[in-house]
Amino acid sequence: MNKKYLWLLLCVTAGAHAASDGVTHYSTVTEVQRHLASPPDDARPMVRWWWFGPAVVKPQLEREMLAMKQGGFGGFEIQPVYPMELDDPARGIRNLPYLSPDFLDAVSFVNRKAHDYKLRVDMTLASGWPYGGPNVPVTEAASRLRVAPVDLPAGADAVALPAIGSGEKLVATFVGAGDAKQFDATRLALTELPSKDGRARVAPAAEKRVVVFYIASRTGQQVKRAALGAEGFVLDHLSRKAIDHHLSTVAEPLMKAFGKQPPYAVFSDSLEVYNTDWTDDFLAEFQRRRGYDLKPYLPVVYSGQGPDAGALRRDWALTQTELVNERYLTPVDDWAKKHNTRFRSQTYGEPAVSLSSNRLVALPEGEGPQFREFSFTRLATSAGHLYGRNVISAETWTWLNSPAFSATPLDMKVEADRMLLQGVNLFIGHGWPYTPPGAQEPGYAFYAAAVFNNHQPWWNVMPDVTAYLQRTSYLLRQGEPANDVALLLPNDDVYAESQPAKVSLSAEMHKHVTPEIMTQILDAGHNVDFLDAEALRDSGKRYPLIVLPHVTRMAPETLELLIKHAGAGGKVIAVGGKPSLAPGFRDAAAVTARVRTLSERLFALPGVRVVEDDAALGAAVGGAVAPDLRVSSQASAVGFIRRKLADGDLYFIANTSNREVRTTVSVAARRAHAAWWNPHDGTTTPISRTASALSSSAPEQAAQAQPAAGVAVAPGAGAAAAAAAAGDSLALVLSPYESRVLVLSDSAQLAPAIAARAAAGGTRVGTPGGPGATDARSEATLVALDGGWQLSFPAAGGTLAQPRALSALTSWADDPATRYYSGIGVYTTDIALQASQLTATRIKLDFGVGTPLDSTPKVPAGMRAMLDSPIREAAVVYVNGQRAGAVWHPPYQVDVTKLLKPGTNRIEVQVANLSINMLAGQERPDYRLLSARYGQRFVPQDTHLITPRPSGMLGQVRLLTENAQ
Structure with missing residues (x-):
């Protein structure tokens, strides 16, 4: 039997299997759907839990863990950071030194309680970031090569040696024409100069010259945002000695605090080891790996002068990647396994780790919502797809809607959807600031982040938000990743473009993987993975199309793999030109000749071509591989990602724009049955025989689908279902920022969950004519609720707690x-309805539409939803005392069909606003004494933007009826 079909058969019969990460995922549509209403807890989002000081006490730690669970979070990552207050015995504020017995006791306590409450615990193996601290001696601190040019006047026979400080060592000395401000690095001569009493002897010459000293030095970088007692140098990530020392002095005591219940994972934040490009034994390691001595070429590497600079810098930067892989990532991952935990790592930044570096860690993690640009997140998700890491997390909501306390639930969804579209399936929210008892509301905030704890007034809808994140994360773990297009990252070109003290693949890759290249691929109807030469060689994953984005340098071995790929029917498109240069310096002329020969051979094969520029890529992609999901118009607004099941295909589809999308789509997957799965509550709606639209928000206005010529309709399948499954065009209507899941299957799916309540108490959907319904519908206003509202603020007390009538x-x-x-305002009204008014198929309470914003408000960093909601910012709706649902994202509607009755009906809308309104009425904290005691470890971001935001129910509220025509 064909191995492929044997595998499919095994998947169908087995149903579920456990991935290497220990998380069970499923291969068949039936099994995936069976867990849709109540996804597993391991798919719940987590939070980064900042312990400020740390000044934590056990009762408050336990209260906050219980709040996390109540809000729908599945766990937390402990991140001790800078103090927020001075010690104050009267208020119970005592900053516990990092790794002190009291601090470790708090870690142990939290771990025990978290297991009792079934919450996941992750632990950062440091305070702040990157790894480092007081245990790092200067000899193990992050390293760099320092260049010190000195003028040598005409006739001089000696020169003062540069001062060599602690942790420094003179590596090489060069002499040549020029002066300290300007010299030709290609003409400097490596010279051994005898020295005495701090001066080096030089043979005199008639002309002025320059002496250039190359000194192995230290960056001096300190740990960012360190807790009390965690201050110190960032360690050298290219030094195994430094890593082993850190693991023994920091990681081991932390692990002992966990006792017999280790954390689920240990964590490393993004690599931000600024200015590093060296380590003590770099020259020896370079010669061992590259086959030649780098020392004579140091002036060329560090100046960038001469025709060989790019090749030399490529070899120099690649060596750094190999060292960080072998001496940092591998030892930490091995240490984690030895201690029965997993290493979760944000593997990007400086030093220059690569996409394939992620193969060395158990849990890759990304950061950044740039769905239509190069992003660190797609590095992690692509590595997960390539190397079989089924759970891929992302630090999410960093800098969201600055300043702190401005972020809304819709902001969370807008960024989360962009993460999902890149393949993320576990959210690490950034974050949850610990707040001590008695602190002034709205409590603490991290200097550069939003706040997602129960100090937010809109906490009343947090269970609805986390239920959405949990369900979508669960769905995007099922089956297998199914992107058909891969971008082969030009690592060698980026290495060659590296500069001293700024060696990073991820920071510079955007120059090759441009926004236009990403746009061209996505708008051609495909999602995309990143790929690099190592993954092409080792991962075993194959893509129908590989795109080379402005690749010049390429190893012959990589070209041979591409020739093999094309020979097996794969397609290759190069943007801007063919590979034409050897990647490195050694034997460059001979290797370049081979590269050009192989390149010509590759581009002579069928299905291999070059396009002149980025703008021509989309048409070439469309000619090479059929669109996976083709959007006929407004393509830039719609994103999707597909997971392939043994007997079906799962598409997560999202409107990433702030305006309604009305378009048609065609799906390439050929399946007999189709259904919408609601990501908010897990209800399902099949696409019926008379389906005219893949729409939930406005089915009555969808266009009639027309079957395409030559489409075979499966026996027993509805015409529209077969059309949807086989690639016909179908209308798609999406509200601003709306998302949903389309599932195509070979066999009929489980019966839809009709009139099911959302697991988190959300909107009732899935009723006949509800979201996802596909029959033609007519909609009409039953009652306009323009007046008659009363508003009260029960939590405010006094006269504000008393209802007052509103004229508008x-x-x-x-x-x-x-x-x-800042809090909840309660709107109430009574409406009288007759039995004859309650006969509609569906009745919705509609709050109006949002107002799209045409320009970005003054948010210096991060992102936000570019839509002003008619509900500011979230609401829970009750009808006759029963919870009808939550309102926090478009479409701003709640199904109230089953809750209305003849006679008088009481409608209550509990609207929550933002904590920033309260903050705007307070003086900013004075951190002068804190900084005098501990140094300035943080600066709160964007405080000049703190101002009250619109609050309450602002739209036109109506009861709408919906009936089948």
Whole structure:
């Protein structure tokens, strides 16, 4: 039997299997759907839990863990950071020194309680980032090569040696024409100069010259945002000695605090070891790996002068990647395995780790929502797809809607959807600031992050938000990744472009993988993975199309792999030109000749071509491989990602724009049945025989689908279902930032969950004519709720707690009495309905549409939803005392069909705003004494933007009826 079909058969019969990460995932549509309503807890989002100081006490730690669980979070990563306050015995503030017995006791306590509450615990193997601290001597600190040119006047026979400080060593000395400000690095001569009493002897010459000293030095970088007692040098990530020392002095005590219950994972934040490009034995390691001595070429490497600079810098930077792989990533991952835990790593930044470096860690993690650009997140997800890491996390919501306390639930969704579209399936929220008992509301905030704890007024909808994140994360773990296009990252070109003290693949790759290249591929109807030469060689994963983005340098071995790929029917498109240079310096002329010969051979094969520029790529992609999901218009607004099951295909589809999308789509996958799965509550709606639209928000306006010529309709399948499965064009209507899941299958799916309640108490959907329904519908206003509302603020007390009649729905922040109020405002109204008015198929409480913003407000960093909601910022709706659902994202509607009754109906809308309104009414904290005691370890971001935001129910509220035509 064909091995492929044997594998499919095994998947179908076995149903579920456990991945190497220990998380069970499923291969068949039936099994995936069976767990849709109640996904496993391991798919719940997590939070980064900042312990400031750390000044933590056990009762508050336990309260915050319980709040996390109540909000739907599945666990946390402990991250001790800088103090927020001075010790204050009267208030119970005591900063516990990092790794002190009291600090480790708090870690142990939290671990025990977390296991009781079934919460996942991850531990950062340091305080702040990158790894380092007081145990790092200067001889193990992050290293760099320092260049010190000195003028040598005409006739001089000696020169003062540069001062060599602690942790430094003179590596090489060069002499040549020029002066300290300008010299030709290619003409400097490596010279051994005898020295005495701090001066080096030089043979005199008639002309002025320059002496250039190359000194192995240290960057001096200190750990960023360190906790009390964790201050010190960032360690040398290219030194095994430094890593082993850190593991023994920091990681081991932390692990002992966990006792017999190790953390689920240990964590390393993004590599931000600024200015590093050296280590003590770099020259010896370079010669061993590259086959020649780098010392004579140091002036060329560090100046960039001469025709060989690029090749030399490529070899120099590649050596750094190999060292960080072998001496940092591998030892930490091995250490984690030895201690029965996993290494979760943000493997990007400086030093220059590569996409394939992620193969060395158990849990790759990304950062950044740039779905249509090069992103660190796609590095991690691609590595997961290539190397079989089924769970791929991302630090999410960093800098979201700055300043702190401005972020909304919709902001969370907008960024999360971009992460999902890149393949993320575990969210690490950034973050949860520990706040001591008695602290002034709204509590602590990290200097550069949003706040997602129960100090936010809109915490009332957090279970609905986390349920969405949990369900989508669960779905994107199922089956196998299915991107058909890969971008082969030009690592060698980026290495060659590296500069001293800034050696990073991830920071510079955007010059080759441009936004236009990403746009061309995505708009051609494909999602995309990144690939590099190592993964092409070792991963075993194959793509129908490989794109080479502005690749000049390429190893002959990589070209041979591409020739093999094309020979087996694969396609290759090069953007801007063919590979034409050897990647490195050794034997460059001979290797370049071979590269050009192989390149000509490759591009003579069928299915291999060059396009002149980025703008021509999309058409070439469309000619090479059929679109996976083709969007006929507004393609830039719609993103998708597909997971392939043994008997079906799962598409997560999202409108990433702030405006409604009305378009048609065609799906390449050929399956007999189709259904919408609601990512908010897990209900399902099959696409029926008379389906006219793949739409949930406006089915009545969808166009009639027309079957394509030559499409075979499966026996027993509805015409539209078969059309959807076989690639016909079908109408798609998406509200701003709306997302949903399309599932195509070979066999009929489970019966839909009709009129099911959302697991988190969200909107009732899935009823006949509900979201995902595909029959033609007519919609009409049953009652316009323009007046009759009363508003009260029960938590405020006093007169504000008493209901007051409203003449119009306006922002309560416009009222001086409530301008600085952060909390919940309760809107109530009574409406009388007759039995004859309740006969509609479906009745919805509609709050209006959002207002798209045409330009970005003054948010200096991060992102936000570019939509002003009619509900600011979230609401829970009750009808006749029963919870009808939550309102926090478009479409702003709640199904109330089953909750209305003849006679008087009480509608209550509990609207929550933002904590920033309260913050705007307070003086900013004075950190002068804190900084005097501990040094300035943080600066709160964007405090000049703190101002009250519109609050309350602001749209036109209506009861709408929906009926089948």
